[in-house]
Amino acid sequence: MPNLKSFKIIFTLLISTLVIVSLWAISVNAQASLTENSKLAINGIGPIRVGMTVNEASQSAGVKLVFVGSGPDAYSCSYFKPQGELKDIAFMVTKGRIARxxxxxxxxxxxxxxxxxxxxxxxxxxxxxxIQITKHPFPLRPNENRKHLTFVPKDVSDKNYRVIFETGNNRVYRLRSGKLPEVEFIEGCL
Structure with a gap:
């Protein structure tokens, strides 16, 4: 028959396991939706990953992604944005999948x-x-010093991804991440 000491140890392990599982579930649910607290990575943002379809991304993010425009051919390149408050996030979709x-x-x-x-x-x-630094090819004003600061990952598994920080007069004014070559398209879907 187990003694009181064994019972306390088993009870403590059971409670510890329940706490860990609960904390894990909370953290998974917190990242299960796209919010202003979602973090941009080289291959996605929050629960949305490069390579997902628009429907997969909408389901994963808990928010509908709506069509907002395209280049000459909507299948080849188009843009979607989250419906609602997050108007300053755009997803480039090429051939039916999120590219950047x-x-x-x-x-x-x-x-x-x-x-x-x-x-x-x-x-x-x-x-x-x-960081690789290149001069932006399209200055907005004659003396504006615009650049692209491109994060190039060292990990071989990430070799086809980048984060690009667009700067003007030494400050980041826009950033993007995604797969090559789309992440490098300066004019988006044009």
């Missing part, structure tokens, strides 16, 4: 904390040795 995420919402950050308004130095410090 465009962010112009100051509340959205990358997994490492980069966001709109950050300086170029901050981006470089958040991604040491992994």
């Amino acid at each position: 995420i465009d962010i112009s919402d100051k509340r959205i950050t990358t997994i490492r904390g980069a966001k709109i308004g950050d300086t170029e130095d901050r981006i470089i410090s958040l991604y040491p040795g992994q």
